[in-house]
Amino acid sequence: MKCGRQVGKTTFIGGHATLHGVTNPGYGHLYVAPRGDQAKGFSRMVFDPMMRLSPILRRQIPRGKNEAWQLGTKVMRNGSYYYFKSAYHSADAIRGITVGYVYKDEMQDLVSDHQAVIDECASNWQDSRFFNSGTPKTFSNLLEMKFQRSTQAEWFIKCGHCNFWNYQDEKLIGPKGLICKRCQGDLDAKQGSWVMGNPERKDIHQGFRVTQYMNPNVMAQYWKLKEKSETYPKVQFYNEVLGLSYAEGDAVLTREDVLRACHPTRHIMPVVPAHTSGVVTAGVDYGSGNLMAKRPRGDSQRSFTVIVCGALNRHGVYEVLYLKKFKGLESDLDMQPGWISSILQNTRAKLCMADWGFGAVQNRRMINEFGWNPSRFVEVQESHGQKDFIKWNPAANRYIINRNEMFVRVIEDIKKGRIQFPTREEMEDFVTDFTSVYVELDGMRNERRYDHTFPDDTFHALGYAYLMALLDAGILSRFVIEPDSNSFY
Ligand SMILES: [Zn+2]
Numbered sequence: 001m002k003c004g005r006q007v008g009k010t011t012f013i014g015g016h017a018t019l020h021g022v023t024n025p026g027y028g029h030l031y032v033a034p035r036g037d038q039a040k041g042f043s044r045m046v047f048d049p050m051m052r053l054s055p056i057l058r059r060q061i062p063r064g065k066n067e068a069w070q071l072g073t074k075v076m077r078n079g080s081y082y083y084f085k086s087a088y089h090s091a092d093a094i095r096g097i098t099v100g101y102v103y104k105d106e107m108q109d110l111v112s113d114h115q116a117v118i119d120e121c122a123s124n125w126q127d128s129r130f131f132n133s134g135t136p137k138t139f140s141n142l143l144e145m146k147f148q149r150s151t152q153a154e155w156f157i158k159c160g161h162c163n164f165w166n167y168q169d170e171k172l173i174g175p176k177g178l179i180c181k182r183c184q185g186d187l188d189a190k191q192g193s194w195v196m197g198n199p200e201r202k203d204i205h206q207g208f209r210v211t212q213y214m215n216p217n218v219m220a221q222y223w224k225l226k227e228k229s230e231t232y233p234k235v236q237f238y239n240e241v242l243g244l245s246y247a248e249g250d251a252v253l254t255r256e257d258v259l260r261a262c263h264p265t266r267h268i269m270p271v272v273p274a275h276t277s278g279v280v281t282a283g284v285d286y287g288s289g290n291l292m293a294k295r296p297r298g299d300s301q302r303s304f305t306v307i308v309c310g311a312l313n314r315h316g317v318y319e320v321l322y323l324k325k326f327k328g329l330e331s332d333l334d335m336q337p338g339w340i341s342s343i344l345q346n347t348r349a350k351l352c353m354a355d356w357g358f359g360a361v362q363n364r365r366m367i368n369e370f371g372w373n374p375s376r377f378v379e380v381q382e383s384h385g386q387k388d389f390i391k392w393n394p395a396a397n398r399y400i401i402n403r404n405e406m407f408v409r410v411i412e413d414i415k416k417g418r419i420q421f422p423t424r425e426e427m428e429d430f431v432t433d434f435t436s437v438y439v440e441l442d443g444m445r446n447e448r449r450y451d452h453t454f455p456d457d458t459f460h461a462l463g464y465a466y467l468m469a470l471l472d473a474g475i476l477s478r479f480v481i482e483p484d485s486n487s488f489y
Helices: 009-023 036-053 112-120 142-148 216-220 222-231 234-242 255-260 336-346 360-368 403-415 424-435 457-472 477-481
Strands: 028-033 073-075 081-086 101-104 129-132 153-158 192-196 280-285 305-312 318-326 349-355 377-383 390-393 398-402 437-442 447-452
Touching (some): 009 028, 009 081, 028 036, 101 112, 280 457, 336 360, 349 360, 377 403
Parallel strands (some): 349 377
Antiparallel strands (some): 305 318, 390 398, 437 447
């Protein structure tokens, strides 16, 4: 179910889960929400009252003080059982549970790697079932991806005046109530029909979109809805009222953007000649090369170490002179410091910024073993909360950068031609590292958040190399002293 906010999806899950357990003795159920308070809230405020307030369901509650009726787990008298779990930071609490029915609530906020762990709980159950629901964000979100593979049922509203079937979008908002797109006559959201976009998926994967127009409580206070249509940003109205995904076209990179930024003839330069004008800077982002890389964001594809070198030319354009992904045998992390050191020498890189965290050990070796000057080989950590764009943290001995702002800056400068890549043929292997980046509204913080569907190591390596060049040229210093984040949005 792809829903707007406050359309009753959690209540629906409560009704479905209680009834399913009562009518299917011995059946196992798992309810998962991103946060602990959501899972507990569901158990206490939705599931429990539904059981207690029904004279029939109530008979399944064990009598007296009972171990079997807890906040996190409940067992009905007929043997049906329930787990109520959360999985925002980690899915470890869910590993090993065996159930037949998996309910995911607010699925858009669950990390994709955790979803695999959750689904695994039903892998040994014959006739297992999955119920996914949430409020969509972008087209790259897993909720939207699942919906695309479902029947994609839409509630079309039929106009009583001209018989036109109205798809539910922002155009139905009239001055005093919903109106028909064709004749502008008033519409009754109850008069309609489910229409499947993908009927051949009927027996495999059902999908429904539920909007706030379909909630009688929302429609009873139509003026509020009208106000939202006038005051909400379009992305928020799409997500929260219409249950529609929204792509912010300007904020992300397309394949065309990357190819347009490629130089027609300039090739990758493994050895950069001495007469190259600008100071060569480098960026390194470490990847483990493993399929399930243990990284904070949780890549489900292989993540590789990437190095990018480049220099600002006299027009202020950052020319990427060299890029490399350490694949196959080269994904051996022990060997990489030596290779990286040679690359830095061959490209005449004066300054290098490298990913802290996953790369901390390798970075130590670059300095202690390969003799790089710690003021020229610096580490960087990405932060979600820091207000300043970039800041040197003396205690931690590394730069802290605002992750969001780095994404905004690099994307904008690629689009505006301030960053230039080598030829298209040579960039082919790196394009998805740029196009997999997407932006969505983080509901918990109410701000933009950049994430990625495939590894984006090249994006980060380029970001570090580019920031190093801007810092060296004194272009970025004003942001260090006087951060003005608004100018980027
Ligand atoms: Zn009409």
